[in-house]
Structure formats: structure tokens, C-alpha cells
Amino acid sequence: MASTLGTLDPAHPRRRQLGSPYAATSVAVVAVVVSLLAALVVLRPAPADAASPITVASAISSNSGTQTVRGYVVGQPTATNTVVTSNYPNDYALAIADSATETSTSRMLYIQIPSAHRSAWGLRSNPDLKGVRIDVTGSLGAYFSHAGMTGTTAFALASGSTPAPTPTATPTSPTPTADPGSYYAPVAGKTGAALHDALHDLIDEQTKISYSTVWDALKVTDADPANSANVLTFYSGVSMPKSANGGNTGNWNREHVWPQSHGDFGTSIGPGTDLHHLRPEVVSVNSTRSNKDFDNGGSAVSGCPDCWTDSDSFEPRDAVKGDVARMVFYMAVRYEGDDGFADLEVNDTVNGTTRYLGRLSVLKAWHQSDPPDARERQRNEVIYTTYQRNRNPFIDHPEWVASIWGS
Template identity: 65%
Template structure:
């Protein structure tokens, strides 16, 4: 190696050495590669850094991290492995107020197990190695959510990385019939599964009224109702299984019984009236649900959600194929399916799908489920043409 003599003044040389040393030990928060959780735990030096890790729970005390029934949106625990249970291998992250609605676990339980990048200050939190004063959050490799404070005004800017839908479905493109159904099943069966309790909070986000953030839109009745008016009392809203949970006898089991792609808010009385009926046209006007009709064995939803109902059932018939401990769910042309793992009427569902294509509300719902809760998509919202490709 050829060495050249430095012409720097001795003072300048010292400054240069200090600058190089600082660059080696202080991680950059923006533009630099994220550091691991292990590195963040080892560098509790007050520097600003971007840390990449898996969300493994919420810290509630120095040595306590909960993985369910999250009490607030104020903190996350990150680890280098999604299965980590040792708190000594976790970094406790403060979720500052600007980020709690989108990145807090109480509001977004589907974050559990997700890999994220968080920018903040490396320092103790809950008397434990932590990351405080957080200023940016992103899913690993995605665009961040950041805050800017000018005087007394704080502005939050969210850049959402829109997933490449064709990349998500790459293994299914160009296929049809049974081959397409199989390929889609393999894609969408990879998901984060919610508990039945977590479904309450998910529906408050997925079905939010676009004109009133304090409300949800009820599926059949179309009524806008307060998010907190949920439960089992008359005129409350509860969790409607569009694929009736008795059709395959899966109940409220984690999996088909908690899959938000087919669970929707609905008035308690209307939900009971629909019961476990198959879908068909005709009947008498349904009480408290204008535009809906019912008889002894079937339910016809209002025109605005006929396609939504059809696509939820198409999703269920592809997602649950009997290979994960539950029945193989299939569509048929019957309205007398009872507890068999079938739902009908397929011929009419195809018509409803065609006459009521995906709208902005349904597309947003699909995206929110993917981004914040289950990490899988309803392919028949993204590619409506696949209904005909599978079912003729």
C-alpha cells in the first residue's frame, strides 16, 4: 500500500480523527441502515438511531411485557426474533403521542409479530434499555411516519408505502380454475391471526365511517353508529360473521371465527335476524335494515353491499381449505346448508359481485386489514375478474 504524508495542521488532524470516531459510534437516524435490537441495547448512549425489530408485546414494567389485552398505546417491545420471550433481549420503545393511533398496540393489535423500523433516542425506558422520544415509525423497508414541530404546532406526515399488488399475487398470475384457487390459498393463508376480543378494536378501524371518525358503518342496516356502542344489548352493534360460523362449525375459534375479512359490525337485532341463513333473493322486508329482505332460510342484503357480501364469501372459500385444522369451506347453490361447511347461493353471489363492484370503502378496508391487522388480502377485491376464473 502506498502511503502519503498528511498535510493537515495538527489541530485539524485531531478534529478529523474525532469526527471519524463519532461517525463510527453514533448511528444516523435518517438514511442510515437500521441497527439491530441487540446493538441498540448495547448502545444506550443518548444517540439518535433507527432500530429494526419485531413487535413482541407491550412493556408494562421493567421485567413485564404483555402479548394480549394491551392496556394502552404508549409503548412497544422490540426483539430481533418474533418469538423472543426474554425481556433482557428486548428493547422498550416509547410511542409518542403523535404515533399512538397508528402504532399503539391497543389500537393496532395486528402489529404483534410485525417487523418495524423506529427512530428515536437510545436511552432507558421503564428502567430498561429503550428507545425514547420517537420521531419516525415504518414497517421494515417501508416509508416512515414522521412528525415535525414548529413552535407550538406539531405536524404529522404519513407516507404509506402502497404494496405492489401484482408482486403479492405473483404466484397466481396467469392461472385459472383450480390452479388459481390453490395458488391464491397459498398466498392468503399466511396471515396474522387475531383473538375474538381483538376483533372489536379491529372493526372500529376497518369499518370506520369516512364522514365521522367516531363511528362505524353497520353492514346490513347501513347505519352510522358510535364505535363505543358495541356489545350485546339492544341497539348495540356486535360482530357479524358473514360466513355464518355454524356453516362448518368453527364458532369464534381463532382463524375463520376471527378473520376480519368476513367479520363486520352490525346491529344486535339485525344480526340475530340474519342468523345463519344462506344468501338468496326475496322475502319480507327485514326489520331495522332498510333494503334487506329475509325469509325462513335466506337473507338478501341491501344493494350497496351485495358485492361486498359475495366477495367476503369468495375469500372464505379460498382461504379455508381444510389444511389448518378447520373444515374445507366451499360455496354451492343451496340455501339449506345448515351446519355443513358450505354457503350459498353461489349463482346469485356471482351476480351480486358483478352488479356491485368494489368501491372505495371496500378497497380501503382491504388495505387496512393488510397494513394493520392480518397482513393478507382479499384477492377478489384486488382482482374481481378472478371470480369468473374460478367459479365460471
């Protein structure tokens, strides 16, 4: 019976001849496989293009996830419902919209500009960006308590847009702002009690941070300008490693300029974590200050040059007396008893553990003798732009102290 597997090659007994039925079958199988592979190559879809940018309206509607959004630069947000279109205070944020002429903030997306992108995309350095169509990529969510984008990773000109202007050098730290313009628009023209109340309504709109976050924040707000690895302690003026934070001898810790017991707020999120009155201080000096009111005189404080104390009061060095006063005035206006905490007030006595802090006459004198300097203004700016989104108005407008509490 003839074999269906083909005949042997006489020269190579173990090799089947190519013309055999077995060889023909093998060739046919190979041909089918090749055909199938070719079909797969033809039928395989091309890789999908990267996701197209979405509109500002779509971004506002979803307000979540990581997206690339396309829109026109229309200004810089400075508050939830305020976008300035000139005299930009800094390079930290911009607003985009689907129309280059949009004026309604409800149809704008607020974009956070990380430090690496500020020189090229901030409006203070590049005012000609207004009206330019751009693509931005980042995480959609609340920014300035408004629909926005944070953690922004990429900025680019949209197709067909005018080239971006040549960037200027990136500042190494926020530029101090003497008056952030429209931020104080709601209090314009007010004096006395009306000014006090209007300022309270303005500055109680803030982002609140946890007590543990305060550690890292102070390493930024109070960094030693002469040594970036250190913080500069407040009362004592000592430069200490940022890593030396803690509660032991030789550490620095978190000093509440308005003592926690003067209002019984402890370390609660709110007055207990408000950076406008929290400063780094040597543990031993912080302990000496304790919860005392502020006044002149007493005995010298060890480890704190030009500081003085007695049984119920503390006097800091001259270089920060005005800073102390303005932090106290801020707290007295910011916390009015309408958010679950005590109504903090200043008076002209020493108070123990009540919700009051003094002495007012001394604090006003310190405010006059030590006006805000560049470092204090810069700290106010960092707290506003990076952490809390509110300002200490008595740094920006020292004259308001006399308007509220008298000269």
C-alpha cells in the first residue's frame, strides 16, 4: 500500500522528498499561517492618538481627574470671584476661558502655576500672554474655592497661537506685594468698626491646614535666607537646621504667638494651625514665653538676646516687636466667635488664660516702632499664595491698626 507520508530520498534516507504529499501539506499549513498573520497586520487598528484637549466648559463640568484643557488666557485669579486683567501681583496663577473676551468668572478655569513654569507662563512676567490660546495639563479640582487645576504638569501653546514671549528669570522667592490690589476691594472706604467687620469677612475665607502640616510649612515660611537648610527662629533669631524640629532640648518647635490657652483652641485646625501666628522657636525659649501676655520689662531671657520676661508678660527683641503686634491684631480680627472658636480680643491688661491678649497700648507702640519689612511682607505673600489663601491686612495696610484701635 502506498504511503501517504511520501517517499524517502535515496541520498538521505531520513529526509522525505519535497514533492511528497507530506511536504505539500506542510507548505500549505505554512501558507495558511502566513496569510492569517498578514490579515492580522492589516486588521490591527492603528494606535489611538493622545486624548484631545477638552474645553474649559467641559473641565468646569467634570471638575475631576487629570485632563488637558484648552482655553484663552483671560487674567489672573486673586480670589474666588476675582480675576485681574492688568497689574498682575505675581506669577502664581492664571485663568482661562473658552472665549478670549470672557468676563464671567463662572466660565473660567483657575490654573495653578508651579514654580518651574512661572517664568514662562506667569502673567506678571509675561503680560502679553493675555488673549493667547494655550493647553494646560493637570488635576482638575478646587483652586481658590473655584473650579480649577492644580498640580499642573505641562503648559503649551495651542495650535495656531502666537508664540509665547521670551521668559524672564524665575524669582527665587515670591515677590513681596505691598498691596495685592483687588484682594482688599471689599473693604475700600471703610473705617473703624465697619473696617474691622469687613476685614473679618474677607480674611476668614481661608484654606485650613493640619497641625502636622505646620511643621513643613514653617520650613518654607521661616527659612533662613542665609542658609536654605535652616529655619530662623522667631523671638531668639537663631538659625537652626530644618531637621531639628521636635519637642526636646536643642530642638525648635511651633510657637503660638497668640497662646492656645487664650481662647482654649489648642492645636485644633483653625486658630491652632493658622500660620499667620505660628512661628518656629527654640524649645526652651518657647517654654519661657509660655502663655504670657506681651508687655515691656522683666528679667533677661536665657538664649534669647534682648528678650525680657516676668511672671505674666514677655517682651521680644526689638526686630520682631512689630511682627508680634500685627500677628495679634490679625488674630483678633480673624477669629470672631462665628466658626466654633472663641471670639479673640485684645485689651490693655494681662489676662492669664482668658480669650483676651494684651497689652494693647504696648502692641500699638511696637507696631509703630517696627513697621513691616521685606521679610515680613514676603512671609505674608507665601502664606497667601502657597498655604492659606488669606492675608494679614495689617502687614499690607499698617494704617488700619489706628483706624480700628486708635492711635
